[in-house]
Amino acid sequence: MSILRYPVPGTIGIRWTFSTPVAHNRGVEITVRPLQVEDAEAMVAAEDEETVRWLTGGRSTVEGTRRYVRHLETRAATGSTKRAFTIRVDGHCVGSIDHDADPQDGIGPGDVNIAYTLAPWMRGLGITARAVGLLCAQLGAQQAGERAVIRCETDNVASVRVAEKAGFSVSHEVPSTNEHGEPVQMQVYVREL
C-alpha cells in the first residue's frame, strides 16, 4: 500500500511541513491512502450538503460506504481503472479523492478523471489541491495516462479553484448530467501528466 506525502504550501527551507490555521503552529502532513472498509465511518462523517450536491447525489451510510469499497475492489479486479483514496491530515481521514480513466463525458483516450470531496471543517486551506498534486505525481510515475482531467459544474466555484490551484487549465465545456440525473454544463480542466 502506497502512502504519498506532500508538503503543505509555504514550506520553508527543506522542511516539508509548515504551520497553517489547521495546524495551530505545528506542522501538518497531507497524505493520500487507498480507501479501505475501515474508513467508512470517517467518510460518512466528512459528508455534507455540498458533497451531496456536487459529487454523490445522496446521503451515504457506513454500511453503504463499505459496500462501495468492496464494489470498487470487484470492479478493479474485472478491469475498471477507478481507484479511490482517502485524503488524510496528520493521518486522519478528512476526505476522499479518486481517479478513473473509464469512459465518461468529456474524458477521451489518455485522460484520467480526478474527483474529490473534503470535510467541511477542513475546507478553505488548500488541502484538496495538494491531494490532487499527490495523485498526479503518482499517475505520472505509473504512466497511467497522458492528461489528468477535472470536470466541474460551472457553478462549483470551490472545485474550479482546486483545479486552478493544482495547475489545471480549462480545456472546453461538455454537456453532461449530474449525480441527480439533471443536465449540466461541465467545464473540463486538464493538466499534463
Ligand SMILES: CC(C)(COP(=O)(O)OP(=O)(O)OC[C@H]1O[C@@H](n2cnc3c(N)ncnc32)[C@H](O)[C@@H]1OP(=O)(O)O)[C@@H](O)C(=O)NCCC(=O)NCCS
Ligand atoms: C471542492 C472542495 C473539495 C474544495 O476543497 P478545499 O480543500 O476546501 O479547497 P480550497 O481550500 O482550495 O478552497 C477552494 C475554494 O473554496 C472556497 N472556500 C474558502 N473557504 C471555504 C470554507 N471554509 N468552506 C467552503 N468553501 C470555502 C473558496 O472559494 C476557495 O477559493 P479561494 O481559495 O480562491 O478563496 C470542497 O469545497 C468540497 O468538498 N466540496 C464538495 C464536493 C465537491 O464539490 N467536489 C468536487 C466535485 S467536481
